[in-house]
Amino acid sequence: MDHPRLRAPARALLIFVWLDRIGLGGGGPAALTCVATGALASVAVPVTLRALGSETAARAAVPYLVLLPGAVWIGASADGMFAGLTSTSLALLAVALTSGRRALAACTALAAGALLAFACHLSYGLVLLAPLAAVVVLAAVSRGHRHAAGPVLAMAATAAGAVVVAFSAAGFWWLDGYHLVVQRYYQGIAAERAYGYWAWANLAAFLLSAGPAAAVIARRATAAVRHDRAAHVLLPLAALLAVAAADLSGLSKAEVERIWLPFAVWLPAGAALLPASSRRGWLLAARRSPLR
Numbered sequence: 001m002d003h004p005r006l007r008a009p010a011r012a013l014l015i016f017v018w019l020d021r022i023g024l025g026g027g028g029p030a031a032l033t034c035v036a037t038g039a040l041a042s043v044a045v046p047v048t049l050r051a052l053g054s055e056t057a058a059r060a061a062v063p064y065l066v067l068l069p070g071a072v073w074i075g076a077s078a079d080g081m082f083a084g085l086t087s088t089s090l091a092l093l094a095v096a097l098t099s100g101r102r103a104l105a106a107c108t109a110l111a112a113g114a115l116l117a118f119a120c121h122l123s124y125g126l127v128l129l130a131p132l133a134a135v136v137v138l139a140a141v142s143r144g145h146r147h148a149a150g151p152v153l154a155m156a157a158t159a160a161g162a163v164v165v166a167f168s169a170a171g172f173w174w175l176d177g178y179h180l181v182v183q184r185y186y187q188g189i190a191a192e193r194a195y196g197y198w199a200w201a202n203l204a205a206f207l208l209s210a211g212p213a214a215a216v217i218a219r220r221a222t223a224a225v226r227h228d229r230a231a232h233v234l235l236p237l238a239a240l241l242a243v244a245a246a247d248l249s250g251l252s253k254a255e256v257e258r259i260w261l262p263f264a265v266w267l268p269a270g271a272a273l274l275p276a277s278s279r280r281g282w283l284l285a286a287r288r289s290p291l292r
Contacts, residue, residue, distance in 0.1 A: 046059070051091070064213065080258070087262070092108045121167055132263075134238070185251060202252055206260050212285040221270045232271075
């Protein structure tokens with residue numbers, strides 16, 4: 001028998017229930033919501049880079065985000081919506097940390113905290129956004145915004161706490177839900193999928209979704225981090241760290257080309273690391289990806 005605190009709905013179901021309650025029920029409005037929200041990632045990632053002082057990198061990332069092969073799943077699953085919401089929350093956090101206006105910093109900090117906490121209730125795997133959030137904070141502090149970090153993080157934590165309390169008061173406790181999902185995961189098809197195979201197959205599917213240049217960006221970011229700690233170097237590495245944790249956990253076997261979209265959208269943040277002479281070629285390769 002399920003734990004009584006798990007009877008309340010959570011995760012993406014709430015969004016579609018809310019749509020239905022305001023008269024937008026059915027597949028059409030749900031698909032349009034996923035597409036519109038997922039498309040936010042192509043704006044949120046450059047905004048994050050620009051706020052953290054990497055405007056050139058932000059401009060370089062835009063076409064790779066627009067032509068991201070994994071975008072094909074934005075209209076076919078809620079994972080694209082998760083990518084749009086989570087990238088927006090990190091963009092809000094970056095703006096809050098670097099804004100010179102107190103009112104704007106306060107509003108965006110509260111919005112970032114609330115959205116990040118809500119995202120963790122959309123999909124349990126999104127707690128792995130922690131490395132990306134940490135990079136945003138560290139990049140802002142390294143650019144001289146240390147004085148703003150304390151108040152901004154306090155406001156974001158307050159808003160996040162309020163969301164967690166609201167879910168708990170409604171009858172949903174994240175830890176109980178997580179343990180139940182893991183239990184049911186291994187009662188299903190996951191028990192028949194070999195860990196050794198999917199540990200590697202997952203990475204292949206992820207790179208296919210993230211685009212042809214993803215592996216090159218990952219290699220160049222790994223090499224550059226020794227002497228360059230800019231946001232466009234650290235954010236792709238943080239995304240790869242999250243993917244590695246998800247992969248090693250064994251809780252992601254297949255379908256990661258869409259499940260890991262919230263992390264895939266941060267690989268193009270390192271597009272500026274590609275040689276300028278090769279960028280057009282990588283864009284053409286993304287345009288001709290078999291996924292598009």
